[in-house]
Amino acid sequence: MFHYSFMQNAFMISILISILCPCIGFFLVLRRYSMIGDTLSHASLAGVAIGLLYNGNPIISSFIFTSICGVLIEFLRDYFKKYAELILAIVLSLSVGIAITIMSSGKLHANVNSFIFGSVLTVTREDLYAVLVLGIISITTLIFLYNKLVIIVFDEEAAKIAGVNVKLINYIFSILVAATISVSMRIVGVLVLSSMIALPVATAMQLGKGFKATFLYSVLFSVIDILLSLFISYYMNCAPGGITALISVILLALVICVKKCLLRLNR
Template identity: 40%
Template sequence: MEIVTSEFFQRALIGGLLIGVTAPLMGFFLVLRRLSMIGDTLSHVAIAGVALGFLTGVYPIAMGLVFAIAASFAIEKLRKAYKTYAELSLAIMMAGGIGLASILFTSGESMMDVNSYLFGSIYTLSNGDLLTIGGVTAVVLIVIAVQSKELFLLTFDEDAAAVSGLPVRFYNVMISVLTALVISVAIKIVGALLVSALLTIPAACSLIIARSFKQSIVTVILIGELAVLAGLMIAGIWNLAPGGTIVLLLIAVLLLLLLLRRGLRLGG
């Protein structure tokens, strides 16, 4: 248990717990709006930005953030162009992100460092990384707290929100940008290939056990925090990959809840 007292582990714990709040929280809104795959899309675009950051000597997370935000605006444009087939916007942007990342990966020897962003490298978080993650967390929590009523209406009935005079386009872009912010800082913690799990699985769990909007909000945060905390402890003690451990714990919780619900139905 000496690892718990190490500075790098304490930084990892702080960063993980911050992301354990924001990623499931944003994922909850995405799942309810049937945009679960936006996490994969933006993470692949962000990793292209990270690769460019390594290539140009710019702070990788900042470059990934710029790419993800740009992609979030592009997705909204494409969603309007393909109203009946809105999911095409995600497929197009994901393909573009993967294509650009594959080119950048092979453009310099330093690209080997990008592996930490693909699979997560929470133990290498710096104080600068923590400040970035903390800033994103503060922005997300403040926006959601201030705009909770509007987000509730938009999430459950976008047409009614538009009729009531709510600027739907603005809020759609806002949600996409907030998601891009969270994904950009989360990829160093759980990795671009796993970040969508932290966005969606806590929301999937809340759909099983929560009975109201507020309960769902609390549930996704609790599940995210518990998974991150337990995952980091298990990974630290048994020398496992932290990102993968967190994701597998989330899946285990989801399977357990599904089994419990099935057992209650059979028992009833």
């Protein structure tokens, strides 16, 4: 199947996003912000619609619009401190409203379904380059901010006392989330993108390992999810997004079952 250029592109993109998604998702889950990933993944659809409307690169336009939504979420946190869930509803309503308005206007002359459900057939070399650039920038930034992010995860107030510019880090991290979503939606799809951000991390947490070990296991489970879904979707001739979500849930269920069986045996 690797004789086809689109499968080569899809495979390279899949490897990149299987590393990037859990790296971002790890910090989102630990901070109880996993629903932000879901909100921004739906917001990315508006960015895609805007890009296609003006004949631009949908990945770049998605990154720009999703970054704006991520920054908006952080900005509104100061105004809705006691009702944080309202922020997600506001951003979700704005982005979905824009997406539906553009998509239903009849002015789009491109297939949006490949972004909604994920597709390996529509992955181009241009997409690969855009994903590669955004992915490298995101991973490099994440490595640079790793220690500060760890401190913020455990105690945001203590991080402020220690001199960490928490607000700036949060804004940068929101942009990293936007970049991760933008590079992943072509393969995984908008509707199930949050599964790649949260479920590998949830699976790794069941192992009860330390901080760094859980981080590495989440990447491992993510690679398994993505690659299995890529191969299965190719031979089943279906969208990889749905397969990815199913494999993520099945793998999580298997780990939980094995964990419970081992606990009973030890007893």
